[in-house]
Amino acid sequence: xxxLVESGGxxxxxxQSLRLSCEASGITNSQFCMAWxxxxxxxxxxxxxxxxxxxxxxxxxxxVKGRFTISQDNAKNTxxxxxxxxxxxxxxxxxxxxxxxxxxxxxxxxxxxx
Numbered sequence: 143x144x145x146l147v148e149s150g151g152x153x154x155x156x157x158q159s160l161r162l163s164c165e166a167s168g169i170t171n172s173q174f175c176m177a178w179x180x181x182x183x184x185x186x187x188x189x190x191x192x193x194x195x196x197x198x199x200x201x202x203x204x205x206v207k208g209r210f211t212i213s214q215d216n217a218k219n220t221x222x223x224x225x226x227x228x229x230x231x232x233x234x235x236x237x238x239x240x241x242x243x244x245x246x247x248x249x250x251x252x253x254x255x256x
Contacts, residue, residue: 144168144246146238151251156230158255162223164238164248169219175242176221178212180234180253188234191223206232228255 150162164176177192191212192201200212211224221238237250 144240146240146246146248148236148238148248148251151236151253153254153256154228156228156255158228159224159226160228160253162225162236162238162251162253164221164223166219166221166240166246169240174240176214177239177244178221178223178236179239179244180232180236182231182234185234193221195221225253228253230255 145167146164148162148164150160152160154160175192175194177189179187179189181187188203188205190203190206191210193199193212193214195214195216202210209225209227213222213224225232233253233255235250235252238248240246
């Protein structure tokens with residue numbers, strides 16, 4: 143069965159960087175869509191970045207555009223989220239998803255920016 147495992151979260155100061163990883167297993171299709179969502183306490187869940195692993199096409203929410211970069215390593219079935227110039231408002235639980243309708247979710251990794 144499909145599993146997604148995120149890693150790389152932590153606590154950093156504003157202006158610093160973090161890189162999140164999401165490793166997928168149990169995938170039978172070599173071309174798929176993976177995305178990162180985040181949710182802060184008291185706020186709605188927000189889709190912030192998406193990549194089509196076949197074409198490499200990407201999408202970013204305005205809130206992270208120019209600061210975050212989504213990338214992939216197809217050989218490792220892993221998607222990364224490079225987060226630069228972090229702000230306090232980026233504090234949230236970050237989760238990756240698989241599939242165009244986000245059918246599969248990881249458990250999430252906490253990012254705290256102070």
